[in-house]
Amino acid sequence: MLQRTLLAAALAAFVMVPVGHAYVPVSSDLGPAKAYPSWPVLTAEMSALASEFKDIARLHSAGVSSKGMDLWYMEIADFENPDRIPLSAREVVYIDGGTHANEYIGVIFVMHVLRTLLRGYGSDETATWIVENRHTIILPLVNPDGSVNGVGRLNGNLVNINRNYPVGWGDVNELPVVNNPGPHPASESETRAVMGVWERYDPDYVASIHCCGNLWLYPYGMEGRDPHPDDHAVFERICDEVLADVRDSCGPIWSTIYPASGTTTDTGYELFGANSWGFEMSGRERSGFVWGPPVYTTPIEELEKESWRAIFHAFLNVEKYGAHPVAEVASVANGALTLVVRNDGWGNLSRGAIEVVDRAGMVRTARLPALAAGDETRVTIQGSFGAGEFPVQLSYQKRPLDAKIGVTNLALLVTSTASGLSASLASAAGGLPLSPASVSPESEGEPASASVPGFEAFAALAAVGVALLAARRRRPGF
Numbered sequence: 001m002l003q004r005t006l007l008a009a010a011l012a013a014f015v016m017v018p019v020g021h022a023y024v025p026v027s028s029d030l031g032p033a034k035a036y037p038s039w040p041v042l043t044a045e046m047s048a049l050a051s052e053f054k055d056i057a058r059l060h061s062a063g064v065s066s067k068g069m070d071l072w073y074m075e076i077a078d079f080e081n082p083d084r085i086p087l088s089a090r091e092v093v094y095i096d097g098g099t100h101a102n103e104y105i106g107v108i109f110v111m112h113v114l115r116t117l118l119r120g121y122g123s124d125e126t127a128t129w130i131v132e133n134r135h136t137i138i139l140p141l142v143n144p145d146g147s148v149n150g151v152g153r154l155n156g157n158l159v160n161i162n163r164n165y166p167v168g169w170g171d172v173n174e175l176p177v178v179n180n181p182g183p184h185p186a187s188e189s190e191t192r193a194v195m196g197v198w199e200r201y202d203p204d205y206v207a208s209i210h211c212c213g214n215l216w217l218y219p220y221g222m223e224g225r226d227p228h229p230d231d232h233a234v235f236e237r238i239c240d241e242v243l244a245d246v247r248d249s250c251g252p253i254w255s256t257i258y259p260a261s262g263t264t265t266d267t268g269y270e271l272f273g274a275n276s277w278g279f280e281m282s283g284r285e286r287s288g289f290v291w292g293p294p295v296y297t298t299p300i301e302e303l304e305k306e307s308w309r310a311i312f313h314a315f316l317n318v319e320k321y322g323a324h325p326v327a328e329v330a331s332v333a334n335g336a337l338t339l340v341v342r343n344d345g346w347g348n349l350s351r352g353a354i355e356v357v358d359r360a361g362m363v364r365t366a367r368l369p370a371l372a373a374g375d376e377t378r379v380t381i382q383g384s385f386g387a388g389e390f391p392v393q394l395s396y397q398k399r400p401l402d403a404k405i406g407v408t409n410l411a412l413l414v415t416s417t418a419s420g421l422s423a424s425l426a427s428a429a430g431g432l433p434l435s436p437a438s439v440s441p442e443s444e445g446e447p448a449s450a451s452v453p454g455f456e457a458f459a460a461l462a463a464v465g466v467a468l469l470a471a472r473r474r475r476p477g478f
């Protein structure tokens with residue numbers, strides 16, 4: 001790999017020079033299909049970024065194309081921060097480009113998101129928050145074969161990867177020359193490479209970037225097929241609120257652009273449960289190139305302002321693209337704890353639970369009722385709650401098609417005041433008790449017991465929750 005990287009860097013130095021906001025081909029024999037993204041240039045740039053930002057960027061290969069070129073992707077988080085939020089507790093955002101390699105601006109857009117996060121870390125508030133709070137996966141060029149074979153829409157086997165994914169494979173009868181779905185679902189190494197990345201990271205959000213309809217597309221590609229009603233409401237709300245100025249250009253693939261089967265978007269949604277999109281860049285400033293400009297003068301965030309806004313809304317709000325319960329304390333009285341739980345997600349909550357360890361070291365559990373987006377409920381948990389600190393865990397199913405359970409760890413702090421008990425759910429100074437023995441000695445309920453099933457794991461989780469709260473920075477506005 002090293003040899004290949006060095007070769008790529010050498011090649012890049014000869015064939016491309018960065019000018020302003022674009023890479024301009026300087027060799028006259030490079031046609032538009034080879035201008036950008038060229039695999040050697042992309043390889044050199046991603047290698048350089050991974051070296052420059054080694055604390056927050058890890059370069060991996062997802063696999064190789066049908067012609068043997070690596071599908072590079074960057075994994076982004078504050079890996080070296082000793083106080084980091086565990087990666088397993090974060091929402092995972094996945095973005096790819098270049099499934100159609102001739103749609104240049106798609107790859108350029110994705111690379112610009114990548115550079116913005118890496119270069120902005122530590123100085124830009126939004127980029128810093130994303131690096132510290134999300135686990136981001138960026139794969140800029142899904143189809144490197146297409147960047148060199150002169151037919152950028154197809155891979156080295158002349159298959160359209162965006163028709164090769166398993167969900168709905170072959171359902172829509174399309175022009176085979178440009179939309180060859182391949183001999184069978186996921187027959188192409190590129191398709192399997194992307195799905196392998198999804199298997200590994202289990203993304204909460206998927207965006208696959210194309211050009212040039214200026215459209216924002218959610219499942220499905222198959223005519224008349226809709227997402228689960230709860231997810232459908234979330235997709236529609238994103239169209240309504242995040243893309244209000246281009247509302248008519250946001251909708252299901254089949255009715256907003258055209259019916260298509262075997263797409264990245266549909267498989268990302270149905271098989272992996274992500275809030276999954278296909279974005280069509282505007283292609284503004286293209287001239288002479290049908291599929292978006294390889295050379296442009298306006299900064300990307302302005303040139304593709306709607307998509308930029310949608311991607312960063314996802315970075316900052318992805319946990320709301322589904323069910324997302326939040327809790328506050330109503331009261332602690334007569335040993336019982338009463339919480340108010342509100343679903344601040346944009347999706348309905350159907351399966352949720354609360355677990356709290358009380359003063360006796362017992363894990364007390366309450367099931368949450370179904371809560372529509374924005375609704376709240378009052379939950380009373382009987383036990384032995386009084387002055388002290390108690391770990392609280394909210395668990396919930398994030399989205400209907402995703403088996404992954406969301407977990408929020410909190411610290412309940414109860415203090416005695418002249419007028420009675422005062423309680424709050426917040427980051428508690430000094431952390432949480434790690435074992436039943438450290439629970440307040442005035443416990444008057446059942447005897448503390450280390451044999452409560454799952455207690456130690458839960459208490460350890462709760463301790464992580466405190467670190468989590470302490471490490472979390474204020475979320476920047478967007």
Ligand SMILES: [Zn+2]
Pocket residue numbers: 099100103210211
């Ligand atoms: Zn495309």
